Amino acid sequence: MTEYPGEWVSDALLAGDPGDPCLWMGGPLTRGELASLVNARQSLLESAGLRPGGTAAIQLPPSLEFVAVLLAAWRIGAQVSLLDHRLVRREVAGALDRLAPQVLVTAESVATAALAGYAKAVARAESRPDGRAAGTPHVLIQLSSGSTGPSKIIARTAADLLAELGRYAQFEEYPRPGERIVVLASMVHVLGLVGGLLHGLHAGVELVFPDRLTADGIRGAVAAGRRPTMVLGVPFHAELLTTGGAPLPSLRRMVVAGELVRPWLPARFTAAYGVPLGTMYGMTELGVIATDLSGRNAPAVAPAPGMSLRVADGELLVRMPASPYIGLIDGTRWADGWLHTRDAASIDPATGLVTILGRLDSQISVGGLKVDLTEVEQALCALPDVDSAVVTFDAAIEAYLVLRDGGQVSDVESALAEQLSAYKRPRRLLVLNALPRTATGKISRDRAVLRAAFEAPRSERRTP
Amino acid sequence: MTGPGPRRRPPGRSEVIAILAVMGDRVPDEVTEEIGSLEMAWLISQVEERYATTLELDDDALRQMTTVSGAVATIHQMLAGTEDG
Secondary structure, eight states: OOSSTTHHIIIIISOSOTTSEEEEESSEEEHHHHHHHHHHHHHHHHHTTOOTTOEEEEEOOSBHHHHHHHHHHHHHTOEEEEOOTTOOHHHHHHHHHHHOOSEEEEEEEEEOOTTOSSBEEEEEEEEOTTOOOOSSSOSEEEEEOOSSSSOEEEEEOHHHHHHHHHHHHHOTTSOOTTOEEEEOSOTTSHIIIIIIIIHHHHHTOEEEEOSOOSHHHHHHHHHTOOSOEEEEEOHHHHHHHTTSOOOOTTEEEEEEOSSOOOTTHHHHHHHHHSSOEEEEEEETTTEEEEEETTSTTTTOBEEOTTOOEEEETTEEEEEOSSOOBSSOOOTTTEETTEEEEEEEEEEOTTTOOEEEEEESSSEEEETTEEEEHHHHHHHHHTSTTEEEEEEEESSSEEEEEEEOTTOOHHHHHHHHHTTSOGGGSOSEEEEOSSOOBOTTSOBOOOHHHHHHHHHSOGGGSOOO | OBSOOOOOOOOOHHHHHHHHHHTTTOOGGGOOSBOOHHHHHHHHHHHHHHTTSBOOOOHHHHHHTTBHHHHHHHHHHHHHHHHHO
16 A cells, blocks of 8 residues: 555655666656656646645656646545647646646646657646636546547556556566666657656666657667667658668667558568567557567457456457546447447457457547547538538548638638647548538448549539 | 768769658658658668768758758758868
8 A cells, every 4th residue: 555645656656766767858858857857847736725635737748747747636645637748728728627627737838840750848837717627536547539528537546557567577578677668659658758757766777868759760769779679669760760771770669559561561670670669559548468579470469468358249348447537438339347448449369469440430540649520520510610520531631611601711721720620620621512412312422432532523612 | 070081973963862762661652741750860871881971960960961851951051061071
């Protein structure tokens, strides 16, 4: 038992030799230096009124400040909600309405060089008198976009996070004390947060954040250290690295997660660097669920220690004793001790290896960031200039839409920019006279049919 | 800008679009004028690889890189800088 609620932070994350290297963001930082920074941010949060059992929302870009504020809030014993720094004002307002944090931490000043692997931010903590204390024992709250209705509130306890760190510690091929991880995945989301930041702090692994997220910049970050190094990112980053290649003696492997890996990628990566491209499968609700760190089972993954998986009606279910959702009684997502992943999968009965086949709903992934196309479609259809719309995804999010009389595409674009973060917005708005329908009268979602309707002679379409 | 860099003609608009189209297996028609952050990382990495150089882009130059037209002009400027030097 812990003596005070935030003790796990000191014991599991900030313990160790104060002189050991801990983070590299443009320069080295030792564990002792990080601990001092966490102390300072703890004072900042306490001055804003944060107490054990209190609540804080953090909206900071991935930065040293984000790390320090998160650890400080947890050490106080508070429940922390993470808000993506890219959310637009309306999205943040909606999240704050639902979460009602007592303290909101945002960036007072931020210098984010485009393409940098981290930002330089200074935090500001603001007290919110209408905020509510934590109603549950969870320490981490994250919002996920939902296909119907409001987004889900996903909650995890300290014990659950520590259990996930225990899984990482059991992966023989995951970095050990004294080794390095070059972190390309965002620390604000589960892969970069637990698989990168928290594992690094817990296991004594140095975390390196590149100055520049280009192939050259990532290779430079790997080459800057001689100790065994793993690169952690999303499949896009591995594709980026296969554009070239250079001997990287310290590189042991790259591990990617967040979306499906294209079949040709592992072999091409290994040809370029002579080391494996491993994969992990996980969810915000549970963290890492299954892995193939050696790349030997690609595209299949093996369940992580303690994970129990089964497939029902084509959907992958994961054993989870308690629901990860707050305020949601939705039997389609969690029921009877099983989490419904909404991922189609098959399990080899002989080996227990799992192959993920794709999504069963409208969630897609853009560079590892999850976007529900239904949320985009609903935001689009709610605009005054839009009569109807279908949102599709292949290489990018695209919207086919019918405008109301007098509606202008430029007005739709600017109105949408106020509703959705940039990464959720369609890259192209394609205007049609009418949305094509199937034989049964339903609006078609077939990209080929939609594209054909768009490419029909202009005389057959209304000019916007 | 660093590195010796062979003296090659900088990529034109169609080449820049072709580089972007490779990302996500698109046809050139599907490449939009606006360049997202992942596409920018891809484009810069590809150009650096092909021209064996590092494009030292400051914030202003990176802002220019957010459209295809801006990217073509910026890359021309950067690569021409090497040749002049």
